[in-house]
């Protein structure tokens with residue numbers, strides 16, 4: 001089955017696309033399959049030597065929050081390979097759109113050159129991006145966020161994020177009509193770092209559920225889970241319909257080193273969780289039933305965005321009524337594409353060029 005394509009992404013929201021959702025019981029009459037909400041970030045990718053992260057006080061494979069000065073120091077220190085739109089949920093949106101889903105995104109940039117580039121990347125990918133950039137003094141004090149991503153020869157990425165304009169994202173930035181028009185909203189756990197965005201997160205979840213839409217959450221990073229464990233527990237137990245997490249993150253949530261124990265505990269607390277395990281693939285858990293999905297082997301150049309792309313493939317499949325096994329396979333296929341080159345966004349048109 002081919003994914004549906006929306007040819008009117010930038011029309012006014014009064015146009016509601018009629019959907020034929022015969023067997024899903026999910027939302028009918030949605031303009032968007034997927035709405036991503038997250039920290040709007042420009043990624044700066046750079047190859048570094050294997051020991052660079054440790055030598056510079058970083059934990060390999062993690063995301064650390066840094067201030068503007070540290071961002072500038074690192075920026076001057078590295079050999080920049082690529083600068084491009086990033087942000088975890090935004091990456092998911094771009095990949096899902098590339099796979100044929102109809103996608104919108106909400107996030108905060110400043111009205112500066114990186115912010116304009118971030119918006120242009122989304123627009124080029126067919127993602128509807130109605131968020132208003134920060135203007136004037138506020139924008140001058142909070143420039144568009146940057147993530148300095150250091151990639152070691154084994155393809156591992158270590159991220160250093162300066163949040164900039166993202167710290168101003170608040171409930172007012174949650175556009176209710178866009179939320180209501182989306183089958184599923186997908187929010188990144190990183191949104192729990194900027195304080196006002198936590199409230200925005202809850203606002204978006206409430207609006208979505210009131211409109212009969214689904215809410216998906218990615219736990220994002222194990223240290224992010226450590227920072228916000230109680231809030232994530234609360235969300236997982238009561239407010240999230242689909243949970244995405246990698247092995248480290250789900251283990252961090254339940255404070256265990258044992259993946260099987262973490263998987264058992266999440267199965268007891270939630271109806272639907274999707275757990276990724278890097279080259280070991282993923283496990284989909286729905287109502288205690290487990291489906292194991294293999295990864296797709298590829299030459300790994302840069303693992304930035306593997307989890308984001310997996311979620312994209314999965315949700316593109318889920319919102320077009322694929323079976324769970326097919327959703328998982330689409331996740332693995334999407335992830336294998338983005339880890340085979342620098343950057344978290346696809347270099348090909350996956351819908352056209354790959355076997356779905």
Ligand SMILES: Nc1ncnc2c1ncn2[C@@H]1O[C@H](COP(=O)(O)OP(=O)(O)O)[C@@H](O)[C@H]1O
Pocket residue numbers: 246247276277278279280281282294295296297298300303305306307308310331332333335336339
């Ligand atoms: N080395 C790899 N080889 C093949 N696929 C991979 C590899 N690393 C990640 N993937 C794919 O990406 C998905 C997400 O990767 P994972 O590392 O678990 O998430 P994250 O990027 O969030 O840390 C995996 O389920 C798998 O499909």
Ligand SMILES: O=C(O)C[C@@H](O)[C@H](O)C(=O)COP(=O)(O)O
Pocket residue numbers: 039041042043063086087088091147157159161190220303304305306307308309344
């Ligand atoms: O959101 C961030 O702080 C980093 C993003 O800009 C980055 O593109 C990212 O999240 C990569 O995704 P991941 O490797 O799947 O975590």
